[in-house]
Amino acid sequence: MSGAPERPRPARPPGSPAAAGRAGAPVARGSAVIAAVYAPAAALACWSLGRTLWEGLAEPGIALAFGILIAVGELVGRGPAPAAGGRMPGEREGAPLGAAGALAYALLGEAGGRPTTHGVTQTVAVVLAAGLVGLVPHVARGRGPALDHLARRMLTIGFAATCFQPLYNTGTLNSWAVSGPVHPLFMTGLMALTALCDAVLAAALARARTGWPYGPLLRDELRALPGIGSAICATGVVISLATAVAGLWALPVFCLPLLLTQFAFRRFAAVRTTYRQTIASLARSTEIAGYTPHGHARRVAALSRAVGRELGLNEPDLDVLEYAALMHDIGQLSLLDPVPAGATASLPPAEQRRIALLGGAVVRQTGVPAEVAVIVERQADPYRDQPVTARIVRTVNAYDDLSGQSAGPGGSLRALERLRLATAGDHEPRVVEALARVLACGGRMV
Numbered sequence: 001m002s003g004a005p006e007r008p009r010p011a012r013p014p015g016s017p018a019a020a021g022r023a024g025a026p027v028a029r030g031s032a033v034i035a036a037v038y039a040p041a042a043a044l045a046c047w048s049l050g051r052t053l054w055e056g057l058a059e060p061g062i063a064l065a066f067g068i069l070i071a072v073g074e075l076v077g078r079g080p081a082p083a084a085g086g087r088m089p090g091e092r093e094g095a096p097l098g099a100a101g102a103l104a105y106a107l108l109g110e111a112g113g114r115p116t117t118h119g120v121t122q123t124v125a126v127v128l129a130a131g132l133v134g135l136v137p138h139v140a141r142g143r144g145p146a147l148d149h150l151a152r153r154m155l156t157i158g159f160a161a162t163c164f165q166p167l168y169n170t171g172t173l174n175s176w177a178v179s180g181p182v183h184p185l186f187m188t189g190l191m192a193l194t195a196l197c198d199a200v201l202a203a204a205l206a207r208a209r210t211g212w213p214y215g216p217l218l219r220d221e222l223r224a225l226p227g228i229g230s231a232i233c234a235t236g237v238v239i240s241l242a243t244a245v246a247g248l249w250a251l252p253v254f255c256l257p258l259l260l261t262q263f264a265f266r267r268f269a270a271v272r273t274t275y276r277q278t279i280a281s282l283a284r285s286t287e288i289a290g291y292t293p294h295g296h297a298r299r300v301a302a303l304s305r306a307v308g309r310e311l312g313l314n315e316p317d318l319d320v321l322e323y324a325a326l327m328h329d330i331g332q333l334s335l336l337d338p339v340p341a342g343a344t345a346s347l348p349p350a351e352q353r354r355i356a357l358l359g360g361a362v363v364r365q366t367g368v369p370a371e372v373a374v375i376v377e378r379q380a381d382p383y384r385d386q387p388v389t390a391r392i393v394r395t396v397n398a399y400d401d402l403s404g405q406s407a408g409p410g411g412s413l414r415a416l417e418r419l420r421l422a423t424a425g426d427h428e429p430r431v432v433e434a435l436a437r438v439l440a441c442g443g444r445m446v
Helices: 017-055 060-077 096-106 119-140 147-169 182-210 214-283 296-310 315-326 330-334 349-364 370-377 388-402 411-424 429-440
Strands: none
Touching: 017 119, 017 147, 017 182, 060 096, 060 119, 060 214, 096 119, 096 147, 096 214, 119 147, 147 182, 182 214, 214 296, 214 315, 296 315, 296 388, 296 429, 315 370, 315 388, 330 349, 349 370, 370 388, 388 411, 388 429, 411 429
């Protein structure tokens, strides 16, 4: 490094008043967002249930059929416990069959050629009751009531039913010439708008729960819509149109393709989970051989993903970042003698580069995306020449080396100060500050 470094700003542990203030403000904002979503959802649910119980069910047979479909969808849709991100990898909607059935009931204007009159309140009441019935076995197994899921379902179904049922029942759609071939287009557009509203709500709730930046969360939700989201919307439209002509027999016939798609997504999620576990096992080879401290790769991967979230990376980039962080030390297996504490920063630059290139060559043989190998190969490059993902791994790796158990009490604070001093040449200031924010909000800072 050249030039005199700036005086480092002292990092404060989470228990200090300043750190508590920084962490408390996002928590308060998150609670306000959750309340802003839950309050109208609860009001809509109570109003719909009360009015439906008071007035009675219209077309009880149709309501029962769709209620059973939604309940079965919730029952078979909830797989294993979600991953750290809140959902199974690669899966956005936990119960696609239930969601498609609820949307179809919200857009149902006829059944077997006869007009329906169930309206908005009964739609919400049936969807709520069926959803609760379908969630009972999962709650009994200790998986929780999925309140975020229920709140989103109430609001999105209420929105779709409000946009369709009054217009259809009063004949307004026909007066607008929304009939014949135009009718399916209108329903498809309404489904797309409903899916967009659901994505906005899901991102807002995820932001409130985790404190991650809203923009990348919303992009991830929107990016997932063309997958299972489009299948849900299309199936909901098809079920509604088919029921209008063929009656309730259309429900099992047109739900089968989505059910098969759901099982395919489950298999894909299981394969991705196994793939991630395989990479994690491979990364532990350096620990088993004594080249790196126990748990080093896992800690660097978890903290790198959190820093990436803080910097606004999207979900695919976070997966690449996590894989690279897990395997960033794999090149050390080429050393005859382990480096003390696994920290290669003390080695000559040429040796650091050789280890990084060997690590990248090994990573390329594992079948992971090429971006992962690039991150590993460029760990010894100056940070200004690295992609942001490589900069994150470099900084988090240095932090874990400096704040290890041998650092003693206050080692994490000293490690962060040393990283700030090194921002002139070794670490990007933006990454170091993101790391500091993550640590201040509950990271490993003891």
